[in-house]
Amino acid sequence: MVIFRKAADLQQYLSQAGRPVGYVPTMGALHAGHVSLIRKSKSEGQLTVCSIFVNPTQFNDPEDFRLYPISTEADIALLLEADCDVLFLPDEAEVYPHGAVMATAYNFGDLEAGLEGAHRPGHFRGVGQVVGRFLEIIQPARIYMGQKDYQQCLVIQKLIELMGLEGKTRMAICPTQREPDGLAMSSRNRRLTDPQRSLSSILYQCLISIQTKSGDQPFETVRKECFDLLTQKGFEPEYVELADAHSLEVLNDYDPNRPMIALLAAKLGKVRLIDNMMVNEIAA
Numbered sequence: 001m002v003i004f005r006k007a008a009d010l011q012q013y014l015s016q017a018g019r020p021v022g023y024v025p026t027m028g029a030l031h032a033g034h035v036s037l038i039r040k041s042k043s044e045g046q047l048t049v050c051s052i053f054v055n056p057t058q059f060n061d062p063e064d065f066r067l068y069p070i071s072t073e074a075d076i077a078l079l080l081e082a083d084c085d086v087l088f089l090p091d092e093a094e095v096y097p098h099g100a101v102m103a104t105a106y107n108f109g110d111l112e113a114g115l116e117g118a119h120r121p122g123h124f125r126g127v128g129q130v131v132g133r134f135l136e137i138i139q140p141a142r143i144y145m146g147q148k149d150y151q152q153c154l155v156i157q158k159l160i161e162l163m164g165l166e167g168k169t170r171m172a173i174c175p176t177q178r179e180p181d182g183l184a185m186s187s188r189n190r191r192l193t194d195p196q197r198s199l200s201s202i203l204y205q206c207l208i209s210i211q212t213k214s215g216d217q218p219f220e221t222v223r224k225e226c227f228d229l230l231t232q233k234g235f236e237p238e239y240v241e242l243a244d245a246h247s248l249e250v251l252n253d254y255d256p257n258r259p260m261i262a263l264l265a266a267k268l269g270k271v272r273l274i275d276n277m278m279v280n281e282i283a284a
């Protein structure tokens, strides 16, 4: 694996490689969820580039940024094991040479207004800025992202459109990797205490219950059950929603004629966790 810290060096290397590039953006503290994206890219024969950069502009909570786990040596070991071809490890000056405020900000309209966008003001602007910059540098044929951050996937799909890269860069949304008890793998899980970790699979159980009760009970009843259960177990639920899986329009009730996705976010102590699950599968 080749490691680059400078954008120009990476660009020069990629321009000489003569192979389509598969790109996996990350913020490090890598786990099996990230590795699944690398493996998918490798299995599709791409020259696989992983970036690790904890992007300050996408954190609305300074404490969350300060406490974000960093484990670069262990990350490199995992990437070597996954046979990743290239690691891009830039510092902030390299990503934002003219300062973060000068980096292009994109408008994602309704897509960034609800759900995560409503609870993390400015988050998707930051995500758009950093992924936009990396897409310019890396110019991948495919970008691999996890369904775990479903709204982010749709935002980046829109970014590809806004940057005029359709036809050049295609998005692959890869399945959420879970712990044996159902908890979605996440770098933030490392910040959970043991008792918190034992409780955290309740998020998954809520999603299963939303999926199972589709068609049997009004969504409002199921949402209230989830909110009550989470609160009773010591979580601070932020949202439990049902949305159209293509547009992310929030739905008041189950609608079997639309592709539906259930999404939720809750805080456990200081750690904010998100997850989602398709409720029915209807092709686009």
Ligand code: AMP
Binding pocket: 025, 026, 027, 028, 032, 033, 034, 036, 037, 144, 145, 146, 147, 148, 149, 174, 175, 176, 177, 178, 184, 185, 186, 187
């Ligand atoms: P992050 O490092 O949290 O910014 O995530 C980098 C990429 O890994 C994003 O595309 C995430 O959606 C994806 N990812 C994070 N957790 C998982 C998971 N449990 N399963 C699959 N992909 C994931």
